[in-house]
Amino acid sequence: MTDEHYMKIAIAEAQKAFDKDEVPIGAVVVLQDKIIARAHNQVELLNDSTAHAEILALTTAYQFLGSKYLPEATLYVTVEPCLMCSGALYWSKIGRIVFGTYDEKNSYRRSTGTNNPFHPKTEIVGGVMEEDCAGLMKEFFKRLR
Amino acid sequence: MTDEHYMKIAIAEAQKAFDKDEVPIGAVVVLQDKIIARAHNQVELLNDSTAHAEILALTTAYQFLGSKYLPEATLYVTVEPCLMCSGALYWSKIGRIVFGTYDEKNSYRRSTGTNNPFHPKTEIVGGVMEEDCAGLMKEFFKRLR
Numbered sequence: 006m007t008d009e010h011y012m013k014i015a016i017a018e019a020q021k022a023f024d025k026d027e028v029p030i031g032a033v034v035v036l037q038d039k040i041i042a043r044a045h046n047q048v049e050l051l052n053d054s055t056a057h058a059e060i061l062a063l064t065t066a067y068q069f070l071g072s073k074y075l076p077e078a079t080l081y082v083t084v085e086p087c088l089m090c091s092g093a094l095y096w097s098k099i100g101r102i103v104f105g106t107y108d109e110k111n112s113y114r115r116s117t118g119t120n121n122p123f124h125p126k127t128e129i130v131g132g133v134m135e136e137d138c139a140g141l142m143k144e145f146f147k148r149l150r
Numbered sequence: 151m152t153d154e155h156y157m158k159i160a161i162a163e164a165q166k167a168f169d170k171d172e173v174p175i176g177a178v179v180v181l182q183d184k185i186i187a188r189a190h191n192q193v194e195l196l197n198d199s200t201a202h203a204e205i206l207a208l209t210t211a212y213q214f215l216g217s218k219y220l221p222e223a224t225l226y227v228t229v230e231p232c233l234m235c236s237g238a239l240y241w242s243k244i245g246r247i248v249f250g251t252y253d254e255k256n257s258y259r260r261s262t263g264t265n266n267p268f269h270p271k272t273e274i275v276g277g278v279m280e281e282d283c284a285g286l287m288k289e290f291f292k293r294l295r
Contacts, residue, residue, distance in 0.1 A: 052218050053218060054208070054212065054238065063198075063200060067198045068197070073193060088240060088267055089238045090234075096199035117262055
């Protein structure tokens with residue numbers, strides 16, 4: 006399966022968040038071409054600023070595998086991760102991170118600059134289905150105003 | 151109450167982690183001189199790399215207050231936060247962070263350098279009961295070897 010295939014599923018998760026008035030970000034964890042976790046942002050529902058899609062997806066993946074590391078897995082997420090999620094992904098030792106749209110305001114790069122916060126073996130790919138991922142975010146914040 | 155008073159309670163949490171073969175880090179959230187959350191690292195127990203003391207304490211505090219922000223609260227933690235926890239603390243907009251021992255290897259500074267990853271209004275104080283906090287960590291890692 007292609008990165009686009011899994012990103013579409015992450016976008017479907019983001020759409021669920023959108024429909025519940027949550028910032029529309031979705032994430033999927035894939036291992037050996039199987040989805041082992043899918044989640045969307047639930048900060049408002051849970052009243053919990055740590056309930057980002059990536060954190061919820063990682064926790065689900067850990068439970069599913071009974072492992073606290075995911076070196077063979079890929080995380081698909083519709084928006085470039087924030088600092089918290091990047092730190093969580095560092096600890097996961099995840100094999101690959103594929104994200105949709107870049108986030109100049111809230112991504113980890115705001116704090117890390119050119120330093121790489123991920124595990125040295127983690128591959129990171131950005132811009133997959135960027136327009137669709139960005140479109141949901143733009144629509145959400147346009148509605149808020 | 152003094153910072154030392156609450157740090158002692160965070161150290162008691164770290165000791166609980168130590169006794170369960172977890173990396174001995176404890177955290178306490180205080181609001182208006184009341185402890186609203188206390189937690190220790192549970193990465194091994196939960197098989198979850200996100201289960202750091204700070205994350206668990208923040209989540210408990212959010213549930214307790216029914217709020218996703220903690221601008222009036224102080225987090226006490228025995229060890230300088232990692233990147234993930236620093237990102238979580240950023241989102242919390244917490245008023246103060248007081249930590250015990252510095253962590254040259256795993257703290258957020260490894261990735262952020264001289265950038266401040268916290269909310270601009272967050273005050274950060276390090277080195278409170280440093281020797282006690284560091285002592286537990288040293289003892290733990292000495293045992294592992």
